[in-house]
Amino acid sequence: MQFVIVGAGRVGLRTARVLREADHEVVLVETDPTTAERVREDGFEVLEGDGSVEDVLLQADLESADALGALTGDLNNNFVACMVAKHYGCRTVLRIDEDYREEIYRKYASDVDEVVYPERLGAIVAKNALVGGNSRAVADIHQNLQMVEFTVTPRSPMRGYSISELELPANAELLAFGKKGEPVDVPRDDVSLEPGDELIVLADFDVLGDVRSIIVGDTGRAALGGA
Amino acid sequence: MVTAYVMVKAHTGNANKLRDDIAAIDGVENVHIVAGDFDLIAKVSVGSPAEVKEVAASEIQNIQGVEDTQTYVAMD
Known part of the structure; x- marks a missing residue:
């Protein structure tokens, strides 16, 4: 399968690694140039840019992706990335930053298929x-x-x-x-x-x-x- | 007439009840559950700046499940 992972930090990068180990195709989207470069050296395809911008996500080949994981530490960006991805027919996974929000996003965020709280x-x-x-x-x-x-x-x-x-x-x-x-x-x-x-x-x-x-x-x- | 937007940060997953509690406050015109760093935004329309403070600081902040608020008074 083909995935877009927004955020190449501690959660996004590890997710990309396990997906790669399972022979899936992964494109990472990362705003920070230093992080992007480091992850690229690790052999990943990385797009440097803001994952909450539609054009950036399209460059990451969102249109042919099966699912998008919005895994940055920024809840607003994660949510917008999911909205864009849903529009293009992707399955969406949103990382939340506080556990009480799990219930809110499961109930109200119709563009989000799954919510993950890594700390749990x-x-x-x-x-x-x-x-x-x-x-x-x-x-x-x-x-x-x-x-x-x-x-x-x-x-x-x-x-x-x-x-x-x-x-x-x-x-x-x-x-x-x-x-x-x-x-x-x-x-x-x-x-x-x-x-x-x-x-x-x-x-x-x-x-x-x-x-x-x-x-x-x-x-x-x-x-x-x-x- | 003063219009203000009150951003509400919750600490409970029961957003429904929070929304209803906030909507029931006099001066609150409408309230939405939103995605992002805040969980709800309320639009307040009252007679004076002092009443904005009353609604935001006293009423909304005192609701069980509200952690913090940030108020923006409209200037136009």
């Missing part, structure tokens, strides 16, 4: 690092829905059982499974659960504690992210 994910990562242990929040999917990675321990009641025997609460779903030390993959029914194996589960906050008891074996603080 940063807080989840920091909390995981601080708390440690056998469950790790991967992402907040929705207000009440979290994706969590659990590690099977010797205390796990499901130890030795197979995935087909694993019964999770109604509002929880096993998404991926990985044997100890191996990358996670789509779960297969016949694999047995041993200490060190990792399970990625999508679950409602209300049942996270139960899922943790079933897979990890101990109880305790359930909701992990909630940042």
Whole structure:
């Protein structure tokens, strides 16, 4: 796919990197000449200019882009970039600068398809690092829905059982499974659960504690992210 | 007659209620939720500059969920 990323700062550049790693085409738009040059040296296509100006975005080939990420630290510029991009039929993603605004932009900004608040994910990562242990929040999917990675321990009641025997609460779903030390993959029914194996589960906050008891074996603080 | 524009910065996601609360104030002609560094803009039409201050500083600033305001008095 083809993307336009407005802002080559800490959020925009990292986003461009992961898109490039996934073999997508990316054009960055950046106002600051020094930043633009540095990113260009990193092998990116960079357009130096104001991403809230239609002509600049058109030079970045907005017309053939699938989506635009407005990821600068300036909310006004981000919003205008999204409006222009929507006009040209792009999917739009807006970075916000304060968390209460998430609700406002989701509700009122019809030209914005998705809202991202990078600090929220940063807080989840920091909390995981601080708390440690056998469950790790991967992402907040929705207000009440979290994706969590659990590690099977010797205390796990499901130890030795197979995935087909694993019964999770109604509002929880096993998404991926990985044997100890191996990358996670789509779960297969016949694999047995041993200490060190990792399970990625999508679950409602209300049942996270139960899922943790079933897979990890101990109880305790359930909701992990909630940042 | 004095016209002024009051920029309102919120600290709540409940913009609907803020808009309704501000719209209910005497002297507020209309109010919009806007994108950008401020979250709402209210147009105020009152009899004197002192009343502008009353509406902006006392009434709007006292609404729950309002963090800050900036007022611009029209000169034409």
